[in-house]
Amino acid sequence: MSSTAAPVPAPEILRSRLERAAAAAEKAGFDALFVTPGSDLRYLIGAVGGSFERLTCLVLPVSGNPTLVVPKLELPGYESVLVNELGVQAATWVDGEDPAALAAGLVKSAKRVAVSDFTPALHVLGLRDALSGVEQQLAGPVIRELRMRKDASEIDSLRQAGAAIDRVHARMGEFLRAGRTENEVAADIAAAILEEGHAVAEFVIVGSGPNGASPHHGASDRVIEQGDVVVIDIGGPVAEGYNSDSTRTYAIGTPRDEDVAKTYAVLQQAQQAAVDAVRPGVTAQDVDRAARKVIEDAGFGEYFIHRTGHGIGLDVHEEPYIVEGNELPLEPGMAFSVEPGIYQSGRWGARIEDIVVCTEDGVESLNNRPHELVVLGE
Numbered sequence: 001m002s003s004t005a006a007p008v009p010a011p012e013i014l015r016s017r018l019e020r021a022a023a024a025a026e027k028a029g030f031d032a033l034f035v036t037p038g039s040d041l042r043y044l045i046g047a048v049g050g051s052f053e054r055l056t057c058l059v060l061p062v063s064g065n066p067t068l069v070v071p072k073l074e075l076p077g078y079e080s081v082l083v084n085e086l087g088v089q090a091a092t093w094v095d096g097e098d099p100a101a102l103a104a105g106l107v108k109s110a111k112r113v114a115v116s117d118f119t120p121a122l123h124v125l126g127l128r129d130a131l132s133g134v135e136q137q138l139a140g141p142v143i144r145e146l147r148m149r150k151d152a153s154e155i156d157s158l159r160q161a162g163a164a165i166d167r168v169h170a171r172m173g174e175f176l177r178a179g180r181t182e183n184e185v186a187a188d189i190a191a192a193i194l195e196e197g198h199a200v201a202e203f204v205i206v207g208s209g210p211n212g213a214s215p216h217h218g219a220s221d222r223v224i225e226q227g228d229v230v231v232i233d234i235g236g237p238v239a240e241g242y243n244s245d246s247t248r249t250y251a252i253g254t255p256r257d258e259d260v261a262k263t264y265a266v267l268q269q270a271q272q273a274a275v276d277a278v279r280p281g282v283t284a285q286d287v288d289r290a291a292r293k294v295i296e297d298a299g300f301g302e303y304f305i306h307r308t309g310h311g312i313g314l315d316v317h318e319e320p321y322i323v324e325g326n327e328l329p330l331e332p333g334m335a336f337s338v339e340p341g342i343y344q345s346g347r348w349g350a351r352i353e354d355i356v357v358c359t360e361d362g363v364e365s366l367n368n369r370p371h372e373l374v375v376l377g378e
Helices: 011-029 039-045 072-077 099-107 121-130 140-147 152-170 182-195 209-213 260-277 284-297
Strands: 032-035 057-061 067-071 089-093 113-115 135-138 203-208 229-235 246-252 309-311 317-324 337-339 341-344 348-351 354-358 364-365 374-376
Touching: 011 032, 011 057, 011 140, 011 209, 011 309, 011 337, 032 039, 032 099, 032 140, 039 140, 067 099, 072 364, 089 099, 099 121, 099 284, 099 364, 140 317, 152 182, 152 229, 152 246, 152 337, 182 203, 182 229, 203 209, 209 229, 209 284, 209 341, 229 348, 246 317, 246 348, 260 284, 260 337, 260 341, 260 354, 260 364, 284 317, 284 337, 317 337
Parallel strands: 032 113, 067 089, 113 135, 246 374
Antiparallel strands: 032 057, 057 067, 203 229, 229 246, 309 317, 309 337, 337 354, 341 348, 354 364
């Protein structure tokens, strides 16, 4: 099944993406890309849909017209973004026919093709058999080179998403208080995420007290107590498909642990140091090092247990990853999180996260809520 109800980028933007993807594939030594439903396909043709047992696959040769292999029953969901607007042809099939053979027949002379990273194994193996003798590799290294450099329209969608999630954080006093469970708070936050302009509440983390020391905790039946430190990490896509992701840390009254204020000040300094490090030419690992140095120098290095950030766009996590070992130089248009954390197992944790964009001469933050520890319920 497919839906194109969501806003679709202008045809000229999508045509440019298809052309650049074909050129990038050729440069990488491929004869074609095979792209199944997911964020890569949405990026290239604007179609929203999922992979099912029936194969849908965009076959993008390095020369010639792209073709969408699609079940005939699902063609109506794609017609508005295909032939008339983009020059993408449709090759339909019905139950009982072999769609992998149909796709393979579109690139009969191919010697090397790339398949999108999140193609289900069911279809990967089908294409492997249909393309017997053809070398197959992942398409991610090709497509991510395009996707991690956002254009003006993508950045504008990310700005909208950032402003929408800021509005949710601004309402946290409505939801977060002692006596409520994390699940109760999470349900109210999820509703607010939709109310403030998101299409979906993709994730809601409410980590209170010791649960805040688990970065991907989620939410539970734990009752929030007076004196708790609470990590709230929330986000989701706006209608155009681009995601928000922002974390703030709250206290329910005066924190019970005496080390909270001093430790949190270190975290705040680390997050700001990393944001300040962002500019063209600086490597992704340099940004990670900027945050990590502050935390390590203060004696908390062992409590910072994840990378400093991840790229964001049509996926919540995508390239570039802000991590030691990634020597990729930052370029204008790259958007990613800056989110150091300090996690003291069994006690409490804290994280501060903004989405930022590398600009021509520095950095733009897409989240603008205060970074200080926000005290509620006093």
